[in-house]
Amino acid sequence: MTKTDENLKIAFSDESQTNIEYLAYAHRAIDEDMMEVAQLFREAAGAEVVHALSHLRVMGVVRSTRENLREAAEGEDLEILSMYPKFIEEAEQEGRAEAARSFRVAFEREKHHRAMFRKALGRFG
Ligand SMILES: [Fe+2]
Ligand SMILES: [Fe+2]
Incomplete structure (x- = not known):
């Protein structure tokens, strides 16, 4: 780079x-x-x-819509699998209830985003 x-x-x-x-x-x-x-x-x-x-x-990161959907689904997946669970746990350990709540709201919604991106991706066959 x-x-x-x-x-x-x-x-x-x-x-x-x-x-x-x-x-x-x-x-x-x-x-x-x-x-x-x-x-x-x-x-x-x-x-x-x-x-x-x-x-x-x-x-050059904006590609075809098919590729963008795949990229978006992977990005949401990363947030769901590793980022937010870790952030929620660490916020709770540090007694940061407001931060934990903010992370949890986003975490829950990212699941919906991932599902919708995957569904849209499915239309490409
Ligand atoms: Fe600017
Ligand atoms: Fe999202």
């Missing part, structure tokens, strides 16, 4: 995270009755999506 390949991965992660953070900040700004700032965060969040999508395109 070249330096630029590594940088694309980092930039993609950063832009993706920033998108979600800005969306959360926009919600907060609305709660604080600062609509102008909420608009700014929402608009910037949209631009971060464009940046992330552009990096992704250069990275």
Whole structure:
């Protein structure tokens, strides 16, 4: 992997995270009755999506829908089999009930995502 390949991965992660953070900040700004700032965060969040999508395109990770479904099902599988069970256990060990609950909500829903991706994949025969 070249330096630029590594940088694309980092930039993609950063832009993706920033998108979600800005969306959360926009919600907060609305709660604080600062609509102008909420608009700014929402608009910037949209631009971060464009940046992330552009990096992704250069990275070449978006393939045919059939391949994307397989990739998505495998990604959900990884979260279900190893990531979330471990994270839930560790959060409980550390007495982090809120984190454990957040992980569990996602964990449960990933099963649905995996099932739906597999079902869609099945249509390809
Ligand atoms: Fe950006
Ligand atoms: Fe998911």
